[in-house]
Amino acid sequence: MDKRRLVGSWEAAAVPVAFLGLGLYRAWIEVAFVGSFANLGASASFERDVFDLSMVATSLLFAFAAHRIGSIVARPGILVLSVAALTLSTLLAFLPWLTGSWHPHAALMSAVMGGAGIGVMILGWSELLSRLSPLRVSLYYAASIVFGALVLYVYRGFMMPWLFAMTLLLPAASALFLRRAAMIAPGRGDPRAASARFSVPWRAIALMSAYAFAYGLMEGGLYAGAFGPHSAPGTLLMGLAVLVGVAVLGERFDLGAVYRLALPLMVVGLFLFPTFGHFQGALAELCLSAGYTAQSVLIMVMLASICYRYGVSAIWLFGIERAVRQVSMWLGRSATDAASGLASTVTFAEYIVPALTTVAIVGATTVMLSEREFFGGWGSRLMEGAGGSESQASARRALADSCVVAARAYGLTAREGEVLLLLGQRRTARQIEQELMIANGTVKAHIRHIYRKMGIHSRDELLQVVGVCAAGDSPAGSSGEGRAEPR
Numbered sequence: 001m002d003k004r005r006l007v008g009s010w011e012a013a014a015v016p017v018a019f020l021g022l023g024l025y026r027a028w029i030e031v032a033f034v035g036s037f038a039n040l041g042a043s044a045s046f047e048r049d050v051f052d053l054s055m056v057a058t059s060l061l062f063a064f065a066a067h068r069i070g071s072i073v074a075r076p077g078i079l080v081l082s083v084a085a086l087t088l089s090t091l092l093a094f095l096p097w098l099t100g101s102w103h104p105h106a107a108l109m110s111a112v113m114g115g116a117g118i119g120v121m122i123l124g125w126s127e128l129l130s131r132l133s134p135l136r137v138s139l140y141y142a143a144s145i146v147f148g149a150l151v152l153y154v155y156r157g158f159m160m161p162w163l164f165a166m167t168l169l170l171p172a173a174s175a176l177f178l179r180r181a182a183m184i185a186p187g188r189g190d191p192r193a194a195s196a197r198f199s200v201p202w203r204a205i206a207l208m209s210a211y212a213f214a215y216g217l218m219e220g221g222l223y224a225g226a227f228g229p230h231s232a233p234g235t236l237l238m239g240l241a242v243l244v245g246v247a248v249l250g251e252r253f254d255l256g257a258v259y260r261l262a263l264p265l266m267v268v269g270l271f272l273f274p275t276f277g278h279f280q281g282a283l284a285e286l287c288l289s290a291g292y293t294a295q296s297v298l299i300m301v302m303l304a305s306i307c308y309r310y311g312v313s314a315i316w317l318f319g320i321e322r323a324v325r326q327v328s329m330w331l332g333r334s335a336t337d338a339a340s341g342l343a344s345t346v347t348f349a350e351y352i353v354p355a356l357t358t359v360a361i362v363g364a365t366t367v368m369l370s371e372r373e374f375f376g377g378w379g380s381r382l383m384e385g386a387g388g389s390e391s392q393a394s395a396r397r398a399l400a401d402s403c404v405v406a407a408r409a410y411g412l413t414a415r416e417g418e419v420l421l422l423l424g425q426r427r428t429a430r431q432i433e434q435e436l437m438i439a440n441g442t443v444k445a446h447i448r449h450i451y452r453k454m455g456i457h458s459r460d461e462l463l464q465v466v467g468v469c470a471a472g473d474s475p476a477g478s479s480g481e482g483r484a485e486p487r
Contacts, residue, residue, distance in 0.1 A: 015143040016184055021177020022125045022141070023148030025118060028086065028170040030152055030228035031163070032093045032114060047111040052330055054115025055122075056323045062123055063319025072124040072315060073182045079124060079175045085117030086171035094164045117171065122322060123315050124178055129300065130307035130314035131185050133418050133436050137304045138255065139246045141297055145230075145239030152231035204302050205321050209328040211295040214266055214357045216332020218288055234265075234289030242297055252413070255301060258294045265291030267358050309400040309421065332357075399424050402466045410453045419446045423459065424466045 033051050062069060072078050092110035095103050129137050155163060219229075229235065238261075246253045269287030303321060307314045403424055407417035415436075422432045429443045436443070456462055 015140055016181065018177045018181035018184060019140040020144055020147040021174045021181065022129075022144035023146070023151060024170050024174040024177065025121045025125070026144070026148035026230045027151040027155065028090075028167065028174070029118060030230045031155060031167045031170070032090055033111070034228050047107050049330060049333075050108060050111035051115040052326045054112045055119040056115075056326050058116045058119030059123065059319040059323040059326075061319075062120065063316045063323070066313040066316035066319065069315060072120065072127055073178065076179070078120060079178065082117045082120035082124070083171045083175045085113040086121070087168060089114035089117060090164075090168050090171070094167075097160055097164070119322065121171070121174060121178075123318055124175075126300075126304070126318035126322075127314040128178060128182055128185060130304045130318075132304070133308065133415075134255070134301050134305045135246065135250070135253070135415060135418070136436070137301050138242060138253070138297065141300050142239050142242035142246065145293065145297075146236060146243055149231045149236040149239065152228070200320055201303070201306055201317070204299060204306075205324050208295065208299040208321060209324050210357075210361045211262070211266060211292060212325045212328035213332040213335075214270060214361055215288060215292040216329035217336050217357055218269070218284075219329060219333055219336075229289065229292075232285065232289035234286040234291075235293045237286075238290040238293040238297075242294075250415070255298065258298050262291045262294035262298065263361065265294065266361055270358050399466065406454070406466050410450075412450060412453060416446050416450050416453075419443065420450055420462075420466070423447070423450070423462055426459075426463075 033048060062072075069075070069078075089110045092103075092106045092113070095106045095110075129141065132140065155166060158166060227233065241261075242258060245257075265287045269284045269291060299321065303317055304314070306312050307317060400421060403417065403421045406412075407420055412420060418436060419432060422435055427435065429447065433443045451457060451462070454462065454465060456465065
């Protein structure tokens, strides 16, 4: 029994290769725009701002058109355009090396095309992750962070011709991996882009905004070092910590520990960076990159969970979040430039911005975590409307909230809470197996544990506990499986 359980846990911890494609677009960003691989024109400060602005505009455009678009993953034409934009951006970014002369207009065009293309790619991967359970999101996203850093370490050994050629391949490879991952992920043909309207989960986005602003304060110094944001030792170590934690502990992994690490790391990094010398500066860079990576994992899981549980459009939600994040980082860079201008006239000017940002992060974190449940709505709520989609979305959210309350009341684990929600949605054991990508025997074991903890013996009793009317039509494809306690 222990051996079967061990094998099942390792199967659950496996990461499909296709999902590592997210790390490829992260590698592309660092090579083309924010890394120190080569002296590319697009790495200049102005072009970097244009790159961010283009990404913001693209993210907001797709967010406002999310209902019309429906799904990026299911529209190959959108991905082809994204790959074309990124490939052209790569060519233009390497143009100074190819021609031996500087082309300012080419660098500007590279930034515009790169920001637009990467914005679409980010939303496509975010949409795909929103179809997965929170535990899978944590595992796959952390694995992609580690994989992206390792790719960048390999790229560092390339001479310019090879670096150019291999960088050209990254956008197309990421898109191909995305399409492949969509084929094996649950919920194919269901992008969860509900037509119902939700308000923005402002608490979660404000929390990410505060961390992005803090990271933007030190961004210039971080990028000037030997590593970029996606290959920094702190990024790799935090990605490994989450990956190993989820793989080893599984459903017992506490995502709250990620948050508890993010806050002190950012505070320590903000004060060590401007105060001490080179060694402490390197330590501060490690803390900042690790803290920001931890918060990035956290926000990905939080927002994906909102989409997963409530049927919120991932394109809409992540489009808004990405736009706010990039603007906050730009404001952080601008604040640093302003503080540098005051350094010659104002005593201790270099400490003003870090101190204010630390206060903002601590305050924002305290307020944001007033949310009673980690996987709650984080300020998002269903907007009033008269359409049938609003009624369905309202029922879906009521069920999700009821399952959260029941899981807490009966002491269910995080994974058992996910199974409970799917049982409440009238999924069969086979459907739950496909949704959570776990073995059938594991699903039945979870159902037995849920029934025992809740003191029930059938699916009908479970539906009554979570407030779902057991009478009426059964879902398509349902069977007696799971009606009685699995044996």
